Amino acid sequence: MNFMDKVVWITGASSGIGKALALELSKQHTKIILSSRNEEKLQEVKEQCSYPENVKILPLDLADHATMDSKVVEALQLFGSLDILINNGGISQRSLAIETQLEVDKKLFDINYFGTVALTKSVLPYFTKQKSGHIVAITSVVGKIGTPLRSSYAASKHALHGFFDSLRAEVFKDNIAVTLVCPGFVRTDVSKNALTADGTPQNKMDNATDAGLSPEVFAKKMLKAVAAKKQEVVIGGTKEKLAVYVKRFFPVLLSKMIRKASVT
Numbered sequence: 001m002n003f004m005d006k007v008v009w010i011t012g013a014s015s016g017i018g019k020a021l022a023l024e025l026s027k028q029h030t031k032i033i034l035s036s037r038n039e040e041k042l043q044e045v046k047e048q049c050s051y052p053e054n055v056k057i058l059p060l061d062l063a064d065h066a067t068m069d070s071k072v073v074e075a076l077q078l079f080g081s082l083d084i085l086i087n088n089g090g091i092s093q094r095s096l097a098i099e100t101q102l103e104v105d106k107k108l109f110d111i112n113y114f115g116t117v118a119l120t121k122s123v124l125p126y127f128t129k130q131k132s133g134h135i136v137a138i139t140s141v142v143g144k145i146g147t148p149l150r151s152s153y154a155a156s157k158h159a160l161h162g163f164f165d166s167l168r169a170e171v172f173k174d175n176i177a178v179t180l181v182c183p184g185f186v187r188t189d190v191s192k193n194a195l196t197a198d199g200t201p202q203n204k205m206d207n208a209t210d211a212g213l214s215p216e217v218f219a220k221k222m223l224k225a226v227a228a229k230k231q232e233v234v235i236g237g238t239k240e241k242l243a244v245y246v247k248r249f250f251p252v253l254l255s256k257m258i259r260k261a262s263v264t
Contacts, residue, residue: 002028002227007079009033011060011119012089014041016188017138020215021086024223026050031079035060036089062089062115068122076126084134084226085123087116092194093153094264099197105152107199112156117163127176134177136226137164141184141240145247145254147263168231177229181222184236185212191264206264212237
C-alpha cells in the first residue's frame with residue numbers, strides 16, 4: 001500500500017471505521033480531510049493521528065444535499081487537490097418494517113444513499129477534469145443480503161451498489177476507479193446509533209456487532225483492497241462471507257438461514 005502524499009477525503013470520520021481509516025492512513029503520511037457533523041470529535045481524531053499537521057477538518061452533514069458543491073470547493077482548497085473520496089458516512093436501522101415510520105425510511109435514504117450520491121456527483125467534475133481519481137463507497141453485506149430489522153437500511157445499501165456499478169462503467173474512460181466495500185459485523189457504535197421504528201437511536205450495542213472485527217483490522221484490510229483498486233470486496237467474519245456465497249448459488253437456502261440467524 002502506498003498512500004504517501006495522496007489526498008484522501010473521509011466522511012463519517014469522527015468514529016468507528018472512519019476514524020480507524022484516518023489513523024491508519026496518517027501513518028503513511030497521507031494528507032487527510034476528515035468530515036462528519038461532529039467537529040469536536042473530528043478534532044479528537046486529528047489529534048490522535050500520527051501526523052496531525054497533514055489532517056484538515058471539514059464539517060459535513062450528508063443530509064444537507066444542497067451544500068455538497070460548496071463543500072467540494074472547500075475541500076479542494078484545503079490541500080489544492082483530491083485523489084480519493086471515501087464515502088463512509090451513514091446510519092443503520094434496528095426495527096421491523098411494519099413498525100417503522102415512513103419518515104425514518106426517508107431519513108435512512110437521505111443520509112445513506114442521497115447524501116453519498118450528492119457528494120460523489122459534486123466531486124466527479126473535478127476527477128473527470130484531472131483524468132484520475134478513486135471513489136470508494138462503504139456499503140454493507142446487507143447491500144447484498146437483506147436481513148430482519150434492517151429493511152430500509154438494506155435497501156439504501158442495495159441502491160448504492162446499483163449506482164456505483166453503473167458509475168464505474170461510465171467513468172472508466174476518465175481513469176476514475178470505483179470500489180465498493182461491504183463490511184460484515186465491525187465493532188463500532190453503528191448499532192448504538194441505529195434508528196428504531198420512531199427514529200430514535202437504539203442506544204445499545206448488538207451482540208453480533210460487539211463480536212465483529214475491530215475497526216483497526218477492518219481498516220487495514222480495506223486499504224489493501226483500495227490500493228489494489230478492487231471493484232468490490234467483502235470484509236467480515238466467516239459467516240458473513242459464507243452468506244454472500246450462499247446467496248449467489250443457493251438463494252433458497254440463504255432465506256432459511258436468515259430467518260434463523262441472530263442479527264443483533
